[in-house]
Amino acid sequence: MPIRTFDEVDPFEIHKLTLASFGWAVPESRLRRQMRVDPRVMDGYGRYFVERGRLVAQVLPLRMPVRLTSGVETVGGIAGVCSLPEVWGRGHIRRLMEHVHQLYRQEGIRIAALTTSRNIRGYGVYQKLGYVDLAPFYRATKRIRARPSPPRGLRLRVARARDVPRIQGLFREFARPFYGWTERDPKFLGGEQIWFDRAVDRFRLVYRGGELVGYLRIIPGEEDFTQEYVLRRFPDFRASVRAVEARTRFGFANVAPLTAAADLARFRRLGYDIVGPTPSKAMAIPLVPTLRPQDLPRLFGVPQGRFLLYPTDAF
Numbered sequence: 001m002p003i004r005t006f007d008e009v010d011p012f013e014i015h016k017l018t019l020a021s022f023g024w025a026v027p028e029s030r031l032r033r034q035m036r037v038d039p040r041v042m043d044g045y046g047r048y049f050v051e052r053g054r055l056v057a058q059v060l061p062l063r064m065p066v067r068l069t070s071g072v073e074t075v076g077g078i079a080g081v082c083s084l085p086e087v088w089g090r091g092h093i094r095r096l097m098e099h100v101h102q103l104y105r106q107e108g109i110r111i112a113a114l115t116t117s118r119n120i121r122g123y124g125v126y127q128k129l130g131y132v133d134l135a136p137f138y139r140a141t142k143r144i145r146a147r148p149s150p151p152r153g154l155r156l157r158v159a160r161a162r163d164v165p166r167i168q169g170l171f172r173e174f175a176r177p178f179y180g181w182t183e184r185d186p187k188f189l190g191g192e193q194i195w196f197d198r199a200v201d202r203f204r205l206v207y208r209g210g211e212l213v214g215y216l217r218i219i220p221g222e223e224d225f226t227q228e229y230v231l232r233r234f235p236d237f238r239a240s241v242r243a244v245e246a247r248t249r250f251g252f253a254n255v256a257p258l259t260a261a262a263d264l265a266r267f268r269r270l271g272y273d274i275v276g277p278t279p280s281k282a283m284a285i286p287l288v289p290t291l292r293p294q295d296l297p298r299l300f301g302v303p304q305g306r307f308l309l310y311p312t313d314a315f
């Protein structure tokens with residue numbers, strides 16, 4: 001059997017494969033951390049294709065709850081797809097993906113999903129396997145000719161580890177009207193919690209008059225780019241955007257990624273230009289005969305403008 005699980009391969013071979021494919025590799029200790037703390041991980045962790053004794057391709061099957069128009073259900077989320085460039089085109093990824101689809105079916109999972117870019121070879125490979133586009137991603141941008149003064153009565157505080165359940169609670173309330181990646185574990189802050197030591201540093205809790213009203217995310221070192229404005233009330237949202245604009249350094253404020261119509265509308269309302277669709281894509285495939293590929297976008301709320309996949313939930 002050329003397809004193995006984590007315990008049947010040498011983790012340094014995984015390191016070399018990801019280094020050759022992505023240009024980065026994660027230490028074995030991080031992979032083991034993911035197995036310990038990530039509720040999305042499945043038994044056996046990754047699936048690895050071995051050709052003449054050499055590890056040449058991998059797929060990381062995850063499972064995650066999403067909200068569909070039919071209710072919350074577990075879908076398969078596929079991550080870490082790669083193969084050594086010298087074996088591209090030999091069908092190893094197709095065989096790994098089909099194997100993972102079968103694992104999902106055995107667990108009663110009806111849909112597999114992934115995120116990719118139209119820019120890369122993977123997009124065509126996934127299409128050939130039967131994946132269809134779920135949702136495009138957009139960005140918002142505004143030229144800041146004169147930085148506004150910071151809004152009164154609003155305070156942004158760097159989050160700490162003990163704030164994670166609060167962040168997740170704020171998100172749960174905010175995400176109620178949306179579909180897609182709206183369901184979060186109260187303690188797990190997404191993949192970044194595994195790959196970065198201080199992922200929680202990206203979160204800024206927003207207080208108005210002492211009351212916690214939401215959060216947003218910054219990218220360390222790139223404060224003119226912000227993400228994930230989880231603020232339910234428009235005045236709090238407007239004030240938070242202004243707090244960020246008050247700190248911009250290069251004459252613009254950028255926000256990404258955005259998928260939901262309500263998100264696009266509230267940034268437009270504050271004078272932002274929407275750019276996109278970007279090359280990024282969320283894709284999905286039905287794993288059971290009762291679902292048709294063309295039904296998937298509606299099931300995830302895409303044409304209704306209510307699809308959500310924020311960076312914290314990226315996989």
Ligand SMILES: CC(C)(COP(=O)(O)OP(=O)(O)OC[C@H]1O[C@@H](n2cnc3c(N)ncnc32)[C@H](O)[C@@H]1OP(=O)(O)O)[C@@H](O)C(=O)NCCC(=O)NCCS
Nearest residue numbers: 081082083088089090091092093094116121122124125128
């Ligand atoms: C994307 C990647 C995993 C594809 O791997 P691969 O080893 O070429 O995949 P396979 O050989 O299994 O290809 C599957 C099928 O898609 C076909 N295919 C390849 N490129 C294609 C394209 N651009 N359009 C349509 N079909 C394509 C293959 O011919 C193959 O057909 P078959 O099933 O009839 O044999 C590989 O290029 C890679 O590791 N890239 C770098 C990392 C990366 O970008 N990962 C994706 C992150 S989302």
